[in-house]
Amino acid sequence: MTDLEDILAQLWSRVDGCRLAAIAGMDGLLIERHPRQNSEPSGYAGPTPADLDVIVADVTSILSISSGALSKQVGGRVDEIVAIGPTGGYLARRIGSELFCLLIVGPGTDLANLRRQAETVSSGLQVELA
Incomplete structure (x- = not known):
């Protein structure tokens, strides 16, 4: 398996306007991210580490809530x-059931490409991590 940081770096480079690509757990904890604020400080446009922790926790809550009645309404998770x-x-x-991929983007990002790239990486990781 390719290093998770390499996978996120490739994903980040394939989405124009991507500010950050990350993998987090459904427990609300960040697992890996690209880029890191300290590795590219002059060109870094993503959230601060503290803000990213809050974003990951919020997104975890949204995904958890959406797995309830909303999933029943749409016929699946x-x-x-x-x-x-x-x-x-x-x-x-x-x-899968324990992880999610998070992409933070700037304005004007091609949503079709964003969705396609996220799906490709998520599907590949689901197979590799199974």
Whole structure:
């Protein structure tokens, strides 16, 4: 298996406007991220480590809540959440039952490519981690 940091770096490079690619657990804990604020301080556009911890916790809550009645309404588990605003947004995609991929993007990001790349990486990791 390729190193998780390498997988996230490739994902980050394939999505124009991507500020951060990360893997987190459904327990609300961040597992890995790319880029790291301290590795590219001048070009880093992602959240601070403290803000990222809050974002991961919030997204975990949203994914957990959506697995209840909302999943019943749509006929299955909600695997993807997308939130976009005028200055950017995020996409969270489940990787099995315990993990999710999180992409934070800037404005103007191609949503079709964002979803496609997240699905490709999430599906690949689900197979490798099974």
